[in-house]
Amino acid sequence: MKAVIAFFLSLFHTPNLDMLTSVQGTVTETDTSDNKLFVVVAVVAVIFTGIVLYLLFIDKKVGRIEKQIHSDKS
Amino acid sequence: MYKHWWKLIGVVSLYYTILRGFTGEIPHLPILEESIRNLYFHVPMWFSMLLLLLASTVYSIKFLGKNKPEHDIIASELAYTGIFFGILGICTGMIWAKNTWGTWWTNDPKLNSAAIGMLMYFAYAILRDAIDDVEKKARISAVYNIFAFPVFVVLIFVLPRLTASLHPGNGGNPGFNQYDLDNKMRLIFYPAVLGWTLLGLWIAHLRIRVKKIEKIINEN
Incomplete structure (x- = not known):
């Protein structure tokens, strides 16, 4: 491992x-x-992190609504 | 967490792609220069699109076989996500073309084929919107989708290879196989394709779940 x-x-x-x-x-x-190339890498990495967090947030939200609908049906 | 492992793999692959894509070794080539790094960003857009559209076609075939509404939702949302990646591929390709070929667009067989292919998939989206009857919509768009995919593959991979083309990998113009450091670039390129594809699948998965919720709400 x-x-x-x-x-x-x-x-x-x-x-x-x-x-x-x-x-x-x-x-x-x-x-x-x-030459400060790492600055660009850091900036892109931060933007990408933001996008991933945003997707995670939507993922959680959809999951919550799924649960709600599931409990409404039963 | 156990259900999310593939998302994690995608995200880690993309962090790797961003870090190594900008800082990894590249062959020094005239005209291309540092823009060769677009191999890790522009090219995977098309590869991801193709894989998403392939998955979409598989679900369209499944739908016609088993007639499950769920398969129609999966096929259409995968196709929409694929189209999104295709649009990004066209836009990024235009930026790259402007800075290496000197023009935003040329009547190159690869470029025109890609544009026609995208229009075919726009037609898919319009076709779906135009039919109100749910079952008809699902059947007709599934048949259209199954025909569209092979035509698209022929358009962007076969036809450009038969004629002269500016685009790498076509018409006697080699892809990245020619470069001295091709193996080092592959080590970044393949994770890039994997990462962008998994990110696309994640977005498609969210769209599918939302669509299913919409369906349940509409039925009640």
Whole structure:
């Protein structure tokens, strides 16, 4: 189980976030730690989190109404 | 919680896609440059749409076989969600085209086929709205849906391959197989398709549940 979790965490590891970009198919080191790309990633992640929370909220709401209708019928 | 595992997989896949999609290694190609990252966002829209429409077709076939109203609801809501992803695919594709091909739209076989395909599915929605009788609506739209899907697949996957096309993967123009880092891109692309498809299924599932509630209320 630990190995599985470690594998999934490793998928999220992005070494090139701070050192790698590729040029002409070869990997070269450039200093991208201060190009602030991570800001865009963070912003998109926040927007996506908002959308997911919104979907969850609708999901719960529909679930509540389903229960209500079910109890009304019986 | 046990019923929601697939939603969780979808959401995690999409976080992975967003993180790696922006920061992962990409091959350096002229014209495309960083816009190649659209592979993780524009292309999965079409893949998700296709999978949703495929599921919709399966439920239309099921409906004609067993005549269960529930299958009609599932088929139509899956189709509507698929159409939504198709619209997003067209819009994102236009932005990408403007910045790589220099124009919002060209009369490329792939683009025109996609547009015709979308119009076919708009017609599906209009057809459903136009018929008041519930059973007739379900039967006619199921038959239409079953015919529309293969035609759509031929339109966007077969015909563009037979002629010259600007779009990658068509007319002798390779898809992302050509790139040096194709395997690294695949490692992000496939989770992206999975994630967007599961998100689409989640939205479709919500729509189906709402539709079922509406049906119960209308019957009482």
